[in-house]
Amino acid sequence: xxxxxxRAACAGLVIGISTAAVAAATISQKDKTFSEESVxxxxxxxxxxxxxxxxxxxxxxxxxxxxxxxxVLEKPGEETEFVFDEVGSYEVRCxxxxxxxxxxxxxx
Amino acid sequence: MSHHSSTxxxxxxxxxxxxxxxVVRFSWILLTGLLATQGVKAxxxxxxxxxxxxxxxPASIPFPKDNPYTDAKxxxxxxxxFDPRLSGANTMSCANCHNPALGWKDGLGHGVGHDAxxxxxxxxxxxxxxxxxxxxxxxRSGGLEDQATGPIESAGEMNQPMxxxxxxxxxxxxxxxxxxxxxxxxxxxxERLSQAIATFERTLVSNKAPFDRWIEGDETAISESAxxxxxxxxxxxxxxACHSDWRFTDDGFHDIGLKSDDIGRGAxxxxxxxxxxxxxxxxxxxxxxxxxxMHDGSLANxxxxxxxxxxxxxxxxxxxxxxxxxxxxEQEVVDLIEFMHTLTSRDDKISIPVLPTKEQVTWTR
Numbered sequence: 318x319x320x321x322x323x324r325a326a327c328a329g330l331v332i333g334i335s336t337a338a339v340a341a342a343t344i345s346q347k348d349k350t351f352s353e354e355s356v357x358x359x360x361x362x363x364x365x366x367x368x369x370x371x372x373x374x375x376x377x378x379x380x381x382x383x384x385x386x387x388x389v390l391e392k393p394g395e396e397t398e399f400v401f402d403e404v405g406s407y408e409v410r411c412x413x414x415x416x417x418x419x420x421x422x423x424x425x
Numbered sequence: 426m427s428h429h430s431s432t433x434x435x436x437x438x439x440x441x442x443x444x445x446x447x448v449v450r451f452s453w454i455l456l457t458g459l460l461a462t463q464g465v466k467a468x469x470x471x472x473x474x475x476x477x478x479x480x481x482x483p484a485s486i487p488f489p490k491d492n493p494y495t496d497a498k499x500x501x502x503x504x505x506x507f508d509p510r511l512s513g514a515n516t517m518s519c520a521n522c523h524n525p526a527l528g529w530k531d532g533l534g535h536g537v538g539h540d541a542x543x544x545x546x547x548x549x550x551x552x553x554x555x556x557x558x559x560x561x562x563x564x565r566s567g568g569l570e571d572q573a574t575g576p577i578e579s580a581g582e583m584n585q586p587m588x589x590x591x592x593x594x595x596x597x598x599x600x601x602x603x604x605x606x607x608x609x610x611x612x613x614x615x616e617r618l619s620q621a622i623a624t625f626e627r628t629l630v631s632n633k634a635p636f637d638r639w640i641e642g643d644e645t646a647i648s649e650s651a652x653x654x655x656x657x658x659x660x661x662x663x664x665x666a667c668h669s670d671w672r673f674t675d676d677g678f679h680d681i682g683l684k685s686d687d688i689g690r691g692a693x694x695x696x697x698x699x700x701x702x703x704x705x706x707x708x709x710x711x712x713x714x715x716x717x718x719m720h721d722g723s724l725a726n727x728x729x730x731x732x733x734x735x736x737x738x739x740x741x742x743x744x745x746x747x748x749x750x751x752x753x754x755e756q757e758v759v760d761l762i763e764f765m766h767t768l769t770s771r772d773d774k775i776s777i778p779v780l781p782t783k784e785q786v787t788w789t790r
Contacts, residue, residue: 348479349675372666373746375699388697392746412697414677415559 340365340398344409344419346374346391351409351419360404360423367396375412381405381423388412476659477640482671486555486627492570492620494627497606502625504603504778505618510593512583513539519576519622522548525775528714529629534722539584545687547722550715553672553708555627562704562720563689564678569623574615587615594618599781631710634770647767654764657757662734664761666747673709673768679745680704682738685721691743701743711769727762 341362345352347369358364368374368391375388381403389397401407401423411417488494505511509518522536523529529550531537536544546562554560554569566572576582577590594600594613601611608617636655638646658664669675678690680702691701704720718724724733735751735758738744753761 349669349677373699375697388699390699411677412694412700413679413703414675415564416676 343367345369346411346417349411349414349417351417353419355420355422357422357424358401360402360425361400363398363400364421365396365398366391366409368393372414374414374417377410377412379408379410381407473656476655479665479669480636480640480671480673482633482637483556486630488555488624488627489568489570492623494624495607497603498608498621498624499628500625501600501603501607502621502623504600504780505622506625507778508780510780511577511585511590513585513589517583522576522582523551528552528711530715532716534717536582538582539580542581544581546720547717549705549707549720550711551626552629552631553710555630556672556676557674558676559705563693564705565693569626570616570619573619573622573626591615591618597781597783597785598787599785603781632770632772634710634768636764636767637770639767648763650760650763651767652764653757654760654762657753657761658764661757662731662751662753662761663747663749664734667706667745668709673712674706677706678703679706679747680741680743681719681734682740682744682748683719683721683723683733684739685723687721689720698743699745702741703743703745709765709768711772713766713769727765728758731758731761 341358341364342353342356343365344356345367349370349372356364366376371393373393374391376391376397377388378386378399380386382405391397401421404423404425407421407423409419409421486494492498506519506523509516509521511518517539522531524531529552530548534547536546536548538544549560549562558568560566560568560572561575566575574587577585578587591613595611600613604613604617604621605611607621635646636651639652658668667675667677667679678700680689680699681704683702685702688701690703690705691697694700712718713727716726718727718730724730729737731753734748735753738748
């Protein structure tokens, strides 16, 4: 398991964590589609995005404040975890494949 | 085995330091592996059948809830599409560039706009766009309603200020009647104009091609060479990584290594490396009707296209990770081209509409 330090562009959004905490949800990317159209998590919980496809994806998040956060390049077989601290609605898209999109509702 | 995802965000531009763990997982794509090394006869029927399933045509055309289909609206859009009065000089209709006789484009390497000036990119086809999202080579348009009036108002293309056009159309009794039939009111607005054209454009769907008949079970519909080409398309050629689904496009944006200074999608999304020099994946339906190829019209024929993907691309940081040197044999090149020919359908003939004029007080269709 490798650890990479990043900086997030959006306040309230934490990208990835290093603990062994269990993700509140796991989203698969397969056939250029997210496995869920929408999920709801509590603030502070994390969601794992798994690339089960045979092509590379580029995850971006649109925050409740409307800011776009590009972009995490995720190759086939890789997975990325995001922690959502800010309450509200997020939109997740693949910048390479714009038809891939889903929403995340973050509640208290 | 371990490798990292990479980020395309500049970590120095933000104020929050976080950590990210990446768990690398082994992923075996068994079918792809088989296809990469074996021909069509070596692929077991269940595997081939599963592959064919990915390319089945949809049963119906999707129309958006906020612009549902009606005959009157599609008929109005059809009439507007072929009307040269939509241009400032009254000489260019949408069909000048999106010519149904030329695969809904123009047969040129670069489009030609107002005053016969050459445009910066090739004209994209408008075939099968009902399923598309983000239009234009660089994705700058969100959808058909948004796109429809863009070229009309563009100074370099049809060069028609919208207020002038709406006033011009309002002077034509036949158009007032058609807008009333389509929208319930005579008033001609930009929104209604775009909705009508978009509705017509959504009806432009390619018919079943020999390939469709093959995946439906007719083994005689395409040649053995084309069947091998289908396997190579999904395997060694890796074409289906982007040219996926029944339209043979992922509606995505990829840098395929064309030698050009045009950064395409990168101009819209400047901070993302993989979108620099990236252009929208075009459909391959009826592709043999639309030479020359690529956003810049730089490749004259399908052989040049296949050779480009095999050995002709420029390697640079933004190059799509789906691009690899393929090592195709001459027979595989031939098979891939043969396969692409099977995607061409015999489509319904399009007649040119009789346009309403100011002199026609009573307009009947």
